[in-house]
Amino acid sequence: MKKLTKLAAVVAGCGILGAAGFIGFASYGEHRTFAPVQADNSGPLQGQIKRGEYVAAMGDCMACHTVPGEPPYAGGYALETPFGIIKASNITSDTETGIGHWDLERFDKAVRHGIGSHGYLYPAMPYTAYAKMTDQDIADLWAYMGTVAPVKQKVVENELPFPYNQRVLLAGWNLLFFRDQPFTPVPGVTAIINRGDYLVNGPGHCAACHTAKNVLGGDVSDALHGGTLQGWHAPDLTGNHKVGLDQWTTDDIVSxxxxxxxxxGVASGPMQEAVEYSTQHLTDPDLKAIAAYLQQLPASPARNTAAIAASDPQMVTGKRVMESQCNACHNTDGSGVRHMIPALSASAQVNAEDPANLLHVVLKGAEGPVTTGNPTGAGMxxxxxxxxxxxxxxxLTYIRNSWGNSAPRVTPDDVKHARTQLDAQPWLNH
Ligand code: HEC
Ligand code: HEC
Ligand code: HEC
Structure with a gap:
């Protein structure tokens, strides 16, 4: 049954992509030229390079374009998408296998408009968000990219199965899901909120993970209401009381x-990388701007699930497991230890509809990120x-339905499925 649904979705998807690709090709031509970048490059080059380095941090370019332990920006990092594996390009200044022979115009065409060396880029490269970047930021970023040491490394451009390996179909995708428009400040809100809006929806591309995707990988309309990727759940970032940031102060978000x-909470998985490569390098005013923007987003609709009764057999077993395995760190009342062990009570993560993160953390453990501001980290x-x-x-059912929490049950089948998906070890029965 599940297979059939998936097949039907793929067939429907190809149909839509094919039709849209045909129309899109006409209107979204790969050979289009775009308005020239208008930037003030009159100051000292060193200053511009420094600003560009900051833009690279805002955009988290390093996270995808670098394989950990290998030279920066040499590409080859494999991104898992529902359609197959896509590898990030070599964007060092090497003139043969990187982008050293490019000019600003070509760089802009790739980063903000989604057209690269081999034609349309896959939206795994977040050009859909970068389209909002200012001319000045793109120009500064280009100045910085010129200083990245050249590395000769040819990256296989993509290993997707047919028909997804047909880049021309992305013209149709763009037509459906890509609004190629620069950021325009919203009138009537503060400059700080507008700066936050720019950072979140432009270079920061937070929606790439925090917004759910439809079957074709496009954003659904409920922006920042939470999304799922690579076996992780990226939580709701609106002011939803239970599963969003309602109980987070500005300082909590900044910290x-x-x-x-x-x-x-402690950032793990993809968010740990986002913190390490990107957000920890942002200035305090920029982090406060992100917080201010998120805090004024309208809360996503409340979901009122009733808590499962303490007398439920799963709850009874859960309490026993909690007492023998978890209390030493998380405390009987689920309160945790400030900045080291996350609270399980009043936790947006624990209440999230999708238990993916909880399964991930409990099955495979987690190491908090090591940042300049938090050098020790702590492990689960x-x-x-x-x-x-x-x-x-x-x-998990117990912690999701205790101390005021309420969320759907987690079944042994969910755990079994997660073990396979996360490549976790089997239970050692002795
Ligand atoms: C979420 C992962 C991700 C992030 C973040 C990311 N990229 Fe990419 N990028 C990719 C992938 C994947 C490709 C290859 C896409 C393809 O083959 O269609 C790519 C392709 C490119 C290309 C096209 C190269 C070519 O030869 O066609 C350029 C240029 C580029 N990225 C620059 C950047 C810059 C600059 C940033 C930061 C502002 C950035 N990328 C951030 C994943 C990412
Ligand atoms: C590559 C995917 C990805 C990107 C990009 C990303 N996030 Fe996240 N984010 C996640 C995941 C996954 C989690 C859950 C991590 C965990 O529980 O340890 C998370 C957690 C968070 C949390 C904690 C929420 C909670 O309820 O615990 C905040 C706040 C957050 N992200 C903000 C941001 C902001 C702001 C941006 C953009 C600047 C951003 N994220 C970009 C994947 C991402
Ligand atoms: C040795 C101490 C320790 C023990 C024992 C422990 N934990 Fe944790 N737990 C942690 C730490 C530290 C983190 C934060 C790690 C991270 O997210 O990077 C954490 C994170 C979590 C999270 C993620 C919370 C969030 O908001 O992201 C959950 C859920 C969790 N633990 C549940 C459990 C359960 C259930 C048990 C028992 C089966 C357990 N823990 C046992 C230390 C512990």
Whole structure:
């Protein structure tokens, strides 16, 4: 049944992409030229390069274009998408395998308009957000990219199965999902909120993860209401009381983005990378602007799930597992330890509809990010080999329905599925 649905979606998807590709090709031509970049390049070059380095941090270019442990920006990092693996390009200043022979115009065409060396770029490269970047930021970024040491490394451009390897179809995708428009400040809101809007929806591309995607990988309309990627759930960033940032102060948000930890949580997985490569390098005024923007977003609709009764058999087992395995760190009342061990009570993560992060963290453990502002980090042990599926399901159901939390049950099947998806170890039955 599941397979059939997926097949139907793929067939429908190809149909839509094909038709839209045909129309899109006519109107979104790959050979289009774009308005020249208008920037003030009169100051000292060193200053511009420095500003460009900051733009690269805002855009988190390093996270995707660098394989950990290899030279910066040499590409080859594999991104898993629902359609297959896409590898990030070599964007060092090498003239043969990188972008050293490009000019600003070509760079702009790739980064803001989604057209690169081989034609349309896959939206795994977040040009849909970068389109909002200012001319000055693009010019500064280009000045900085020129200083990145050249690395000769040819990157296989994509390994997607047919028909997704047909770049021309992306013309149709663009037509459906890409609004190629620069950022325009919203009148009547403060300059700080507009700066935050720019950072979040432009270079910061937070929606790439925090907005859910439709079957074709386009954004759904509920921007920043939460999304799922690579077995992680990127939470709701609106003011939703239970699953969003309602209980986060400006300082909480700033501290999380700067150090990877706040009263509410510790960043793991893809957010840990975003903090390490990007947000920890942003200035305090910029982080405050991001917080101010997020805090004025209208809250996503409340979902009122009733908590599962404490007498439920899964809850009873869950409490027992919690007491024997988790209390030492997370405390009986789920309060945790400030800046080291996240609270499980009043936690947006724990209440999230999608338990992906909880499964991830409990099965495989997690290391908090090590940042300049939080040099120690703290670790959550892995329980994949220590607890069977029903115990993990029970303890997660328990924490999701205790201390004022309420969220759907986690089943042993969910755990079994997550073990496979996350390549976790089996339970050692002794
Ligand atoms: C979320 C991952 C991700 C981030 C972040 C990212 N890129 Fe990319 N980028 C990619 C991928 C994947 C490709 C290859 C896409 C393809 O083959 O269609 C790519 C392609 C490119 C290309 C085209 C290269 C060519 O030869 O066609 C350029 C230029 C580029 N990125 C620059 C940047 C810059 C500058 C930033 C930061 C502002 C950035 N990227 C951030 C994933 C990313
Ligand atoms: C590559 C994907 C990705 C990008 C890009 C990203 N995030 Fe996240 N974010 C996540 C994931 C996944 C989590 C959950 C991490 C965890 O629970 O440890 C998260 C967690 C968070 C949280 C904590 C929320 C909570 O309820 O615990 C905040 C705040 C946040 N992100 C803000 C941002 C902002 C602001 C941006 C843009 C500047 C951003 N993120 C960009 C994936 C991403
Ligand atoms: C040795 C101490 C320790 C033990 C034991 C422990 N944890 Fe954790 N836990 C942590 C730390 C530290 C983190 C933060 C790690 C991170 O996210 O990078 C964490 C994170 C979590 C999170 C993610 C919360 C969030 O908001 O992101 C959940 C859920 C969790 N633990 C549940 C459990 C459960 C259930 C058990 C028992 C089966 C358990 N923990 C046992 C230390 C511990």
């Amino acid at each position: 999380y983005l700067k150090t990877g930890a706040s009263r509410q 042990p892995r329980f994949d080999w220590r607890l069977p599926d029903d115990n993990i399901a029970a303890v």
